Amino acid sequence: MGPGFTVRASSVEAPSASESRGLRSAQQQVARIAEDRRVHVAFGWFHSHARELEDLQLEVTSIPAPPWGEAARSEWLAQRFAAAGLTDVHRDELNNVLAIRAGTDPGAPFIALSAHIDTVFPPGTPTHVRRDGGKLYGPGISDNSSGIVALLAMANAMEAAGLANTAPILFIGDVGEEGEGDLRGMRYVYKQPRWSATIASLLVLDGAGSDTIIAEGLGSRRYEISVRGQGGHSWSDFGVANPIVALARIIDRFTRTPVPVSPKTTYNIGIISGGTSVNSIPESATMRVDTRSASVDELDRLERALHEAVDHVIPETTGRKKQELLTAEVRVIGNRPAADLPTESQLLKTIRAVDAQLGNTARIQRASTDANIPLSLGREAIAIGAGGSGGGAHTIHEWYDPSGRDLGLKRILLLTMALAGVAEDRES
Numbered sequence: 314m315g316p317g318f319t320v321r322a323s324s325v326e327a328p329s330a331s332e333s334r335g336l337r338s339a340q341q342q343v344a345r346i347a348e349d350r351r352v353h354v355a356f357g358w359f360h361s362h363a364r365e366l367e368d369l370q371l372e373v374t375s376i377p378a379p380p381w382g383e384a385a386r387s388e389w390l391a392q393r394f395a396a397a398g399l400t401d402v403h404r405d406e407l408n409n410v411l412a413i414r415a416g417t418d419p420g421a422p423f424i425a426l427s428a429h430i431d432t433v434f435p436p437g438t439p440t441h442v443r444r445d446g447g448k449l450y451g452p453g454i455s456d457n458s459s460g461i462v463a464l465l466a467m468a469n470a471m472e473a474a475g476l477a478n479t480a481p482i483l484f485i486g487d488v489g490e491e492g493e494g495d496l497r498g499m500r501y502v503y504k505q506p507r508w509s510a511t512i513a514s515l516l517v518l519d520g521a522g523s524d525t526i527i528a529e530g531l532g533s534r535r536y537e538i539s540v541r542g543q544g545g546h547s548w549s550d551f552g553v554a555n556p557i558v559a560l561a562r563i564i565d566r567f568t569r570t571p572v573p574v575s576p577k578t579t580y581n582i583g584i585i586s587g588g589t590s591v592n593s594i595p596e597s598a599t600m601r602v603d604t605r606s607a608s609v610d611e612l613d614r615l616e617r618a619l620h621e622a623v624d625h626v627i628p629e630t631t632g633r634k635k636q637e638l639l640t641a642e643v644r645v646i647g648n649r650p651a652a653d654l655p656t657e658s659q660l661l662k663t664i665r666a667v668d669a670q671l672g673n674t675a676r677i678q679r680a681s682t683d684a685n686i687p688l689s690l691g692r693e694a695i696a697i698g699a700g701g702s703g704g705g706a707h708t709i710h711e712w713y714d715p716s717g718r719d720l721g722l723k724r725i726l727l728l729t730m731a732l733a734g735v736a737e738d739r740e741s
């Protein structure tokens with residue numbers, strides 16, 4: 314996720330009587346967990362291992378993980394998962410890494426914790442990392458090395474503290490979250506019956522921060538539209554239908570489509586290309602279009618408008634002869650579903666209770682993250698930050714400031730334990 318994905322902060326509506334009762338019981342549960350001696354030990358672990366976590370973060374950032382090139386980082390994470398005492402460490406065919414912290418009730422559904430391991434940076438991007446004035450620098454250092462480090466901090470702190478969970482916890486380092494990866498890693502996990510049927514809740518750890526709860530998935534659809542013709546010489550073939558002209562007319566027609574302010578709906582023509590030289594009638598022209606909305610209906614409406622623009626423009630942008638007709642193709646190159654976590658969900662109550670316990674203030678936000686996949690299937694999921702702060706996401710100047718990372722890690726731990734349940738000592 315990048316900062317550009319967050320488009321709206323919504324205030325939470327006043328809770329109903331039964332919702333406040335649910336919140337109160339969640340608060341009592343979280344308060345009990347926060348008093349557990351082993352939870353204190355885990356909190357202490359976060360503090361005493363701050364430097365090691367920074368070193369891990371620099372190390373993982375130095376391993377390139379471009380889209381469709383996550384293998385090396387996937388292997389690194391698998392080794393770290395095993396070293397943290399997790400079991401069933403497994404890399405699937407996409408290079409997602411999965412591992413389990415067994416629960417005392419092996420039949421209980423999983424609580425899953427995930428962090429995407431891919432970056433937006435193409436192969437060959439220098440992965441120089443450095444520490445300077447207390448901050449860490451490197452491409453992807455925050456988005457999402459901070460999330461990966463939070464996964465490892467959870468596994469290691471739980472193990473060091475002997476913190477026993479009732480429900481099993483599934484740790485996921487997934488590929489293909491960014492850009493045209495189109496959430497392919499998490500999509501794949503939820504296509505496996507073994508996981509889709511057994512994950513009760515998913516907590517996505519994405520980027521820095523402790524002040525947001527992404528409980529509303531921002532949907533997006535992306536298209537590539539190509540127009541083709543026979544092309545020719547600008548002088549001798551004058552009159553042959555021109556794909557660039559047709560594309561310009563399609564853009565003009567499509568961008569007249571009205572979009573609502575609420576639910577916020579947007580479109581963008583991001584890339585346009587085509588043609589060979591100034592004195593050639595082009596043989597093809599292509600553009601890439603991004604559409605986003607909180608509403609699937611609005612995405613459908615924009616899709617119809619795009620097809621309508623193409624269907625209207627192509628037949629009327631003809632050359633002088635019939636055989637000079639243009640052809641057009643509309644291809645979907647990205648499709649992220651939109652869906653919201655119901656406000657009465659247990660997951661939302663629990664994170665609210667955790668924030669109250671920690672004296673933390675967080676806002677509900679809408680964004681496009683791995684949580685979109687389970688949310689679109691009607692399952693519980695949220696995305697939260699891994700603590701600390703960061704900036705310059707999706708640039709090579711990205712930075713991460715670990716000050717306050719503790720708060721983010723405590724928040725994740727309390728939430729995980731509240732959802733999974735704390736059991737008596739494993740050894741007893």
Ligand SMILES: [Zn+2]
Binds near residue numbers: 314
């Ligand atoms: Zn991210």
